[in-house]
Amino acid sequence: MMRTRLIAGNWKMHKTVAEAVEFVNDFRQAMPSSTAIDILLAPPFVSLFAIHQTMTANDRFTLAGQNLHWEKEGAFTGEISGPMLKALGCTFVLVGHSERRQLFGESNADVNNKVNAALEHGLGPIVCIGETLEERDAGKTQAIVKDQLLKGLSGLSAEKVSKITIAYEPVWAIGTGRAATIEQAEEVHTFIRATLTSEWGREVQDVRILYGGSVGPQNAEALFGCAEIDGALIGKACLDPATFAKICSLAVSAST
Incomplete structure (x- = not known):
């Protein structure tokens, strides 16, 4: 069964609000118009409102938060809740990114709480x-x-x-320029798919599994040629609108 590829750009802590709006305007001009893939932008929280304000029904991309707290509201200085993201037009949210796990001590239990919160508030984790x-x-x-x-x-x-998307991101390949080989990525994606099916049955066969880790125009075409790789979670290469649009175009070509 063919799953619609998802290309997600995680900006991490890059771009001011003005730079974010400029990116979106440039990306609109360069991005493929095809509906064969889904495109997602995950800018810093501070830019979500400004980008959302520019969006129209014709836009072929949607927005994601880079993180969320599992509580709806409360005394959690510096945190962002699911309802806040939803109000800013987000349809997805990243959960358990390796940088959150490594730099901020997020545990698997934290990830579980955040997954539940995202689903409760209508966000795709x-x-x-x-x-x-x-x-x-x-x-x-x-x-x-x-x-x-x-x-x-x-x-x-x-x-x-x-309703969940999985992103396999080998920590050793994130931002290092050392991507997993196609064989390594496909092997782990196949294992993840088998684990999902074993635990939850055929009802979860449409769950998308993305690859993340030094994805760029140089290896995207080969990655998208693998049946078990349903898209990409892109870091560094998504910061340039032309480069990100090129990757999206390669995903369209692999999907049509």
């Missing part, structure tokens, strides 16, 4: 999982990925899991 270089060299890739997947989605019904 993009749950990030992946191993470090040390874990891969020790032969622990599948064990780590399975542990993060099952604990992050713990207690969820198949119906809820079917």
